[in-house]
Amino acid sequence: MRIYKSVAEMQAACREVRRGGKRLGLVPTMGALHAGHLSLVRAARASCDVVAATIFVNPLQFGPNEDLAKYPRTWEKDVAALEAERVDLLFAPSPEEMYPPGATTYVIVEGLSEKLDGKSRPGHFRGVTTVVAKLFEIVRPEVAFFGQKDAAQVAVIRKMVDDLNVDIRIQVCPIVREPDGLAMSSRHSYLDVNQRKQALVLHRALMRIQFEVDRGQGLSARLIETGKGVIAEVPEVKIDYLEIVDPDTLDPVSDVSKGALVAVAAYLGTTRLIDNIVVGRQSSVVSDANR
Secondary structure: OEEEOOHHHHHHHHHHHHHOOOOEEEEEEOOOOOHHHHHHHHHHHHHOOEEEEEEOOOHHHOOOOOOOOOOOOOHHHHHHHHHHOOOOEEEOOOHHHHOOOOOOOOOOOOOHHHOOHHHHOOOHHHHHHHHHHHHHHHHOOOEEEEEHHHHHHHHHHHHHHHHOOOOOEEEEEOOOEOOOOOEOOHHHHHOOHHHHHHOHHHHHHHHHHHHHHHOOOOEHHHHHHHHHHHHOOOOOEEEEEEEEEOOOOOOEOOEOOOOEEEEEEEEEOOEEEEEEEEEOOOOHHHOOOOO
16 A cells, blocks of 8 residues: 555556556545444445545634544554555545635535534535545546535535536445444444443434334425434433435425435434434435436
């Protein structure tokens, strides 16, 4: 695995791959890798000739009171994991390399960026789309791989790709869960033993909603009420949002019969966790096709 820390070197390496006619896949990460990240790498390995990964804790997507300083950084472990998965190129720039002094350009997907996580984390998606646009330009992959756990992020990135005519296919891979159902997250390292058990209520709430949908309940208001009732059983968990939305527009839907994204975010102490499921008719949120 070749490791690059400068934009120019990574661009040159990726240019060489494309000139050779090889299919290049990109897996963007912020490091602190777990099995969910590695599932994206394996998906890229299965369908691409050359796999590029990135490790970059992007300061633009953290708010002033968020966890940028303490976000887990496990460089040596991450490098070993990526090497074991036969990643070819690793791009690990510094913040100064990605955002040189005087940089004032941002990429903003208006409308979508203010929904779900964007509503409670103002500026978050501006940071996401800016860094992803830069990574797409630096690497210029044929396919980029993202996880379904970040469904709102997927919707925003797809809209950016569509609006800007970016010639990259977005492939979304399923959520990877712990044996007890908890969606894997780098932020689990913040949780103590009791909080780790309490966090399972998010998955229980989603599974209860799925159960009600399977029984024929289609009204979003009833399903949201059911999910919130489950989460209320663990008072330490504070809901940020529990919404049922169209997976492409992130607008609320009143009925799930045509397919919907059930998304939840909640706090355990200062740790924010997210999870989601897709209910009803199969939705484009889990499709790998770029429209």
